Amino acid sequence: MSYVAGGWAAAGVLVAVYTWRTLRRGRVLVRSLPPGEKTWR
Amino acid sequence: MTVHKGTANQLTRVLGAGSLVTVALTALFGLWLTPPDAVQGQLVRLIYVHPAAATACYVGFGLCALASLAYLWPRTRSRRWDRLAAASAEVGVVFCVITLATGSIWGRGSWGVWWTWDARLTLTALLCAVFLGYLALRRTGGNPESRALTSAIVAVVCVALVPIDHYATSWWTTLHQGDTLMRANPLIHGSQLYTMLLSFVAVGLVFSWLVVHRYRVEVLEDRFEEEGFAVAIAERRAEASAAVQDRPAESAVVGPGPAVAASSSSAGSEMGRDGEVSE
Amino acid sequence: MAVTDSADAPTASSSPAAASAEASGAGASPGAGVPPAPRLVRRRALLGSRRRQVIAAAVVAAAIAFVVVEGLGNATEYYKTVPQAVADRSSLGTRHFRIMGTVDDDVRQVGNTTTFSITYERVTAQVVDTKEPPQLFKPGVPVVLEGSWAGNVFQSDLIMIKHTSNYTPPTDPYATTQTSK
Incomplete structure (x- = not known):
């Protein structure tokens, strides 16, 4: 059933894109901290 | 790093x-x-x-x-x-x-x-x-x-x-x-x-x-x-000196001109200290 | 962390810090490549300029206005049930509205035209539909139709299935007890 596949895929793609973006933002920011600095605490 | x-x-x-x-x-x-x-x-x-x-x-x-x-x-x-x-x-x-x-x-x-x-x-x-x-x-x-x-x-x-x-x-x-x-008798x-x-x-x-x-x-x-930018610039310097280059384009060192001048005026005391240490 | 907390406290000093960070970001960018952190800081003040704020506010306001105008105008009376629509027939005239009822056993399809009747609380209305019905359309299913009265017949140009929130496997005895809300 293509509607079911489409719905599940839409949800999966949206979560995946947002996850990728968020984790990447975090990595870039953490990398920009001075050496030895604790990160987001 | x-x-x-x-x-x-x-x-x-x-x-x-x-x-x-x-x-x-x-x-x-x-x-x-x-x-x-x-x-x-x-x-x-x-x-x-x-x-x-x-x-x-x-x-x-x-x-x-x-x-x-x-x-x-x-x-x-x-x-x-x-x-x-x-x-x-x-x-x-x-x-x-x-x-x-x-x-x-x-x-x-x-x-x-x-x-x-x-x-x-x-x-x-x-x-x-x-x-x-x-x-x-x-x-x-x-x-x-x-x-x-x-x-x-x-x-x-x-x-x-x-x-x-x-x-x-x-x-x-x-x-x-x-x-x-959320109803009385879910079917x-x-x-x-x-x-x-x-x-x-x-x-x-x-x-x-x-x-x-x-x-x-x-x-x-x-x-x-x-x-401000003190943190980032300190890190950029440290990365450049350690020659760790996972991203060559981004790790190109920023020129120390206006950015450093601005960062030393804007950054809090601790950040300023970090900047000096790495310099 | 100490750094973050100390930055929290002085309200007055944090504003110039952010402002000069912006300025230095603009100053540094024509030189070497832009480092990631300044890029993120600028991204955060994406709508920092008055012009962008006006554009963003206009877009958001237009989206909200569109939804409110399209939706809330008729959302509180989304449809009339068959008895309501029959009672209001003279005042409705040929106005476009939605009607809700359960499809009877008399569905007939001739070419592109589907004729059937719908019933709600023992009041029945004849329907003529000129668009192809949706895949779940069949006798016994509650539907919402868009269209208007043409004499005593409801002229429908859109059939929507109003399924319930009951879920049962096909073989389950409860399957036959599906009724409209």
Whole structure:
């Protein structure tokens, strides 16, 4: 059933894109901290 | 430098692993092991995505409003609440978009239309637009404290749409069906019910995992916003001298001209000290 | 962390810090490549300029206005049930509205035209539909139709299935007890 596949895929793609973006933002920011600095605490 | 783990730690790894396992189980049961529906046939399998996403959307906006209230209340005022509000609103908008997308697809299959202006659909679209506006408001720059105050007030006002949206199907006539579970005698087959409940656990874990990560990004962005560039420039120097170049284009050293001059005037004392050390 | 907390406290000093960070970001960018952190800081003040704020506010306001105008105008009375629509027939005239009822056993399809009747609380209305019905359309299913009265017949140009929130496997005895809300 293509509607079911489409719905599940839409949800999966949206979560995946947002996850990728968020984790990447975090990595870039953490990398920009001075050496030895604790990160987001 | 060592490996950059980003915003992950023990907590997010546990939440992330739990999310993966429960999402996989929900897909296994939802797509294969549960029976089709007497009326809707295979289309019923969207019930294992759509209601949970809608609930996560409500929870995200509700959490945003609670955190905003905590920020507005003088005795609990802390930027931590503002960060939580920002994180949960953004994740809430993501789940709101998922709700609208999966709902539209489900509607095309079962109702026969992609969209109709009934109260539930209209209010969900309105909720999405309003919280996108809230996120835009948070991006207007300026003084972080006044931004926190303004956005907290806006969030507390906007969250009023959530209960109206939720009760829309019982207050007015809608094409959208009423509640499946929150009613006197739910009529839903056993394995469908358990899979639906499992989907709420799965989406809840994904939601928490995303909010924790997003909260930490917000903490870091707050630091960079308020402490200027001293941190970044110090790091850039350290990276260049250590010749660690995982990204050649980005690790090109910034010229020490205006940026350093500005950073030493703007940065807090501790950040300034860090900058000097690496110099 | 100490750094973050100390940055929290002084309200007055944090504003110039952010402002000068912006300025230095603009100053540094024409030189070497832009480092990631300044890029993120600028992204955060994406709507920092008055012009962008006006555009963003206009977009959001237009989206909200569109939804409110399209939706809330008729959302509180999304449809009339068959008895309501029959009672209001003279005042409705040829106005476009939505009607809700359950499809009877008399569905007939001739070419592109589907004729059937719908019933709600023992009041029945004849329907003529000119668009292809959705896949779940069949006798016994509650539907919402868009269209208008043409004499005593409801001229429909859109059939929507109003399924319930009951979910049962096809073989389940409860399957036959599906009723509209």
